[in-house]
Amino acid sequence: MNSYWKPLQASFVKVENLETAKKMKNYMKGQFEYYGIKQPERKQLEKEFYLQNPIPNYNQMEALVLDAWKQPHREWKYVALSFFEKYKKQWKADEINLIEKLIQTDSWWDTVDMLATKYSGFLLKKYPDLVPDKPNEWIQSNDLWLKRSALLFQLHYKSKTDFPLLKAYIYECLPTKEFFLQKAIGWTLRQYSKIEPAIVVDFIEKNPLPPLSMREGLKWVRKENLY
Numbered sequence: 001m002n003s004y005w006k007p008l009q010a011s012f013v014k015v016e017n018l019e020t021a022k023k024m025k026n027y028m029k030g031q032f033e034y035y036g037i038k039q040p041e042r043k044q045l046e047k048e049f050y051l052q053n054p055i056p057n058y059n060q061m062e063a064l065v066l067d068a069w070k071q072p073h074r075e076w077k078y079v080a081l082s083f084f085e086k087y088k089k090q091w092k093a094d095e096i097n098l099i100e101k102l103i104q105t106d107s108w109w110d111t112v113d114m115l116a117t118k119y120s121g122f123l124l125k126k127y128p129d130l131v132p133d134k135p136n137e138w139i140q141s142n143d144l145w146l147k148r149s150a151l152l153f154q155l156h157y158k159s160k161t162d163f164p165l166l167k168a169y170i171y172e173c174l175p176t177k178e179f180f181l182q183k184a185i186g187w188t189l190r191q192y193s194k195i196e197p198a199i200v201v202d203f204i205e206k207n208p209l210p211p212l213s214m215r216e217g218l219k220w221v222r223k224e225n226l227y
Contacts, residue, residue, distance in 0.1 A: 004053065020038065042075055055083075074110075104143055135165075139173070148181060166192070174209070189217030201218070
């Protein structure tokens, strides 16, 4: 571990809770190890750490993100993400490659969804020349989590959503039986239905979406009695 992170590691070890760690691990299907530190406590420990350890220069960012990411306890993924975000105003276009690497490493929804919506969503809006080439690569890859990220990167774009592009990605995934892709299709349609409910309803009615995607996509318009 990089020496920069050592004080935070010591803080985590000091408050490790094995009983809570077991519950966290079980919740994540037994895939990851945890210290058992809940989010409010972890954020407070991070806050205290940064007060004593100033944020390094931008040119050290990637190495420190990757160093935190490779640590065995899942809490370090969340540390890496919050640390990465501290440099958000300085992000360059090639940060998309770091985001892509994180999406593909130790992947699960807890990290991928944030990387897809909050990180790649921001970067692809900031550098529109990356679109559609980069998300096209993702949707055509064999990586489930890159495909999910292509579907979700516009999740918070509201009226700026490129719906033809989103539809193309949904068509690409229609044959899938993957839960996480079916869920993502429905999730992104539900979000856009808050902006263009008639367009989303028309799309859902005219296309053979998986039942899960259809239910999720119509959830908001049904709640608002628009369908």
